[in-house]
Amino acid sequence: MEQRPFFDLSYLAHGTQKQQRVFELLTNNYIFEILRPFSPVLTGTIPLDIDTDTSDLDIICCFQESSVFQQLIYENWQTAAGFSVKSYTINKRPTILARFYLDEIPVEIFGQNRPTDQQEAYKHLLIEDHLLKKYGEPFKLQVKELKSKGWKTEPAFAKLLHLEGDPYLALLNMTR
Known part of the structure; x- marks a missing residue:
């Protein structure tokens, strides 16, 4: 399976x-x-440990x-x-x-x-999990810092990765 x-x-x-x-x-x-x-x-953010209060x-x-x-x-x-x-x-x-x-x-x-497993939220979860593992704790802390300042998750990732355009689509278009 x-x-x-x-x-x-x-x-x-x-x-x-x-x-x-x-x-x-x-x-x-x-x-x-x-x-x-x-x-x-x-x-969302809780499975990835990038949640806020x-x-x-x-x-x-x-x-x-x-x-x-x-x-x-x-x-x-x-x-x-x-x-x-x-x-x-x-x-x-x-x-x-x-x-x-x-x-x-x-x-x-x-x-x-x-x-x-075909919905965008699940795809984002897998991509974000991959990116957090790939870039490690310093990247995770930067995401959490942006989120603590009010940033939504996908825009925070897009900013840190210098992705252009719609952050939700930009993340979906990344190859894992």
């Missing part, structure tokens, strides 16, 4: 203090158990029917603090975005009718 990094959350249990807290939060609240039919993946949990999912996915979200989290759910279209794909808080940590669940 093909290895798909970040699909198994166990790496969080042995990670940084924040990653361990996130692992406990996701496990104790059965988030990935509930979302299992939708191939959930935690993306205000970073959210970015969970991407794949659905076949948006109404089934949206119903599951309502059934499980509509009473959570700050709950909202929106349905819209991105690149001709139906998209569901839910936001809420768990233990004061912001959670964002993003779903599309496309496998999670």
Whole structure:
């Protein structure tokens, strides 16, 4: 079976203090158990240890029917603090975005009718992980410094790598 990094959350249990807290939060609240039919993946900054105090949990999912996915979200989290759910279209794909808080940590669940390992957030995660390993701790600290100043992740990477144009596309166009 093909290895798909970040699909198994166990790496969080042995990670940084924040990653361990996130692992406990996701496990104790059965988030990935509930979302299992939708191939959930935690993306964003927390898996890479480049998060800030205000970073959210970015969970991407794949659905076949948006109404089934949206119903599951309502059934499980509509009473959570700050709950909202929106349905819209991105690149001709139906998209569901839910936001809420768990233990004061912001959670964002993003779903599309496309496998999670083909979604941009997952591709960015793999590319950024590769770059952090390639350039080491000094590069990671520079990314974290920019993020602490309010920079979004992809623009921070693009700045440090001197990438031109749209930082999100520039990173996707990099060969790993």
